[in-house]
Amino acid sequence: MTQTTLRQHLTAQSTETDLMILMEDIATACRMIADRVRHGAFAGVLGAAETENVQGETQKELDVISDEIFQEIVGVNPNVAALVSEEVDEVNWRKAAPQAGDFVVYYDPLDGSSNLDVNLSVGTIFSIVKLDEAISPEAQAVQIKGTEQIAAGYAIYGPSTGLVITTGQGVDGFTHHPGSGEFLLTQPEMTIPAETQEFAINASRYDLWETPVRSYIDDCLRGADGPRGKKFNMRWCASMVADVHRILTRGGVFLYPKDTGNAAQGGKLRLMYEANPMGMLVEQAGGASSTGYGRIMEVAPTGHHQRVSVILGSRDEVAVIEGYHKD
Ligand SMILES: O=P(O)(O)OC[C@H]1O[C@](O)(COP(=O)(O)O)[C@@H](O)[C@@H]1O
Numbered sequence: 106m107t108q109t110t111l112r113q114h115l116t117a118q119s120t121e122t123d124l125m126i127l128m129e130d131i132a133t134a135c136r137m138i139a140d141r142v143r144h145g146a147f148a149g150v151l152g153a154a155e156t157e158n159v160q161g162e163t164q165k166e167l168d169v170i171s172d173e174i175f176q177e178i179v180g181v182n183p184n185v186a187a188l189v190s191e192e193v194d195e196v197n198w199r200k201a202a203p204q205a206g207d208f209v210v211y212y213d214p215l216d217g218s219s220n221l222d223v224n225l226s227v228g229t230i231f232s233i234v235k236l237d238e239a240i241s242p243e244a245q246a247v248q249i250k251g252t253e254q255i256a257a258g259y260a261i262y263g264p265s266t267g268l269v270i271t272t273g274q275g276v277d278g279f280t281h282h283p284g285s286g287e288f289l290l291t292q293p294e295m296t297i298p299a300e301t302q303e304f305a306i307n308a309s310r311y312d313l314w315e316t317p318v319r320s321y322i323d324d325c326l327r328g329a330d331g332p333r334g335k336k337f338n339m340r341w342c343a344s345m346v347a348d349v350h351r352i353l354t355r356g357g358v359f360l361y362p363k364d365t366g367n368a369a370q371g372g373k374l375r376l377m378y379e380a381n382p383m384g385m386l387v388e389q390a391g392g393a394s395s396t397g398y399g400r401i402m403e404v405a406p407t408g409h410h411q412r413v414s415v416i417l418g419s420r421d422e423v424a425v426i427e428g429y430h431k432d
């Protein structure tokens with residue numbers, strides 16, 4: 106084999122052994138989730154609620170199946186103190202007596218799952234932090250700022266299965282090679298161009314947006330004759346993994362702002378297992394991630410399922426959007 110495997114890549118980056126094994130466990134879980142996703146309706150229930158099939162057996166949503174796979178593979182890693190999943194209300198402690206140096210893994214086992222029924226790209230997002238002396242291994246211990254992440258990434262289940270990771274040394278993309286089962290390095294050193302003419306937002310929420318976001322999108326839509334002086338393209342996958350993957354590949358900005366429809370919850374997207382890991386990846390690729398008012402990774406968490414406003418992507422465009430929030 107001539108291409109670099111995930112292990113060879115992590116070894117070349119001098120990744121500590123425990124983290125390398127954890128990343129490989131996550132890659133294994135993602136391979137297994139990819140297999141279930143690829144089996145479509147044969148794998149269980151797609152986006153619908155848990156139901157009984159014709160034999161009277163309980164069929165599970167793919168979200169739940171993916172979470173169980175993650176728990177079975179990543180949850181038995183001896184250095185994982187706790188898992189925090191979108192699908193599980195409480196912190197899933199894996200060790201009775203967590204120690205400094207143990208890992209906490211935050212994850213969204215299946216992101217964009219409303220896309221399953223229509224057979225579009227979905228993914229798995231993960232974020233890794235380490236417990237240290239300063240952080241007591243109790244319930245609050247899992248509310249750790251995004252700046253403390255030591256690694257983050259996502260798998261994308263699209264026409265091919267990809268794995269995009271960072272350990273704080275840039276961002277690298279791998280493609281699953283079905284013959285060998287390996288993730289092979291196919292997009293080394295992914296970088297996001299500083300400027301863009303492409304935005305991603307769910308425009309059906311226009312009437313709910315706050316003034317800064319509405320003014321920004323209005324100005325983009327006015328094209329070459331408007332205040333931005335250029336024509337913008339728009340994309341919206343309704344799957345954050347797919348939207349961020351496009352941005353890491355060719356630039357752009359992604360917005361899921363807090364609006365009057367979701368303000369009571371603090372926004373739509375989750376800080377610990379959506380916004381922080383994507384924020385780390387985007388920043389490591391030379392982009393920026395913001396709430397509109399400050400860096401996402403510096404938001405002090407108040408709960409492990411906390412929601413937050415998300416604006417991320419091409420650095421100069423994120424700065425422009427922050428400017429609208431200052432005006
Ligand atoms: O349906 P909307 O409002 O467009 O929201 C789409 C957003 O919701 C999400 O699907 C939330 O993720 P889950 O599928 O994990 O709940 C994001 O991936 C996506 O950006």
Ligand SMILES: [Mg+2]
Binds near residue numbers: 215216217345379
């Ligand atoms: Mg999600």
Ligand SMILES: [Mg+2]
Binds near residue numbers: 168191213214218
């Ligand atoms: Mg999800």
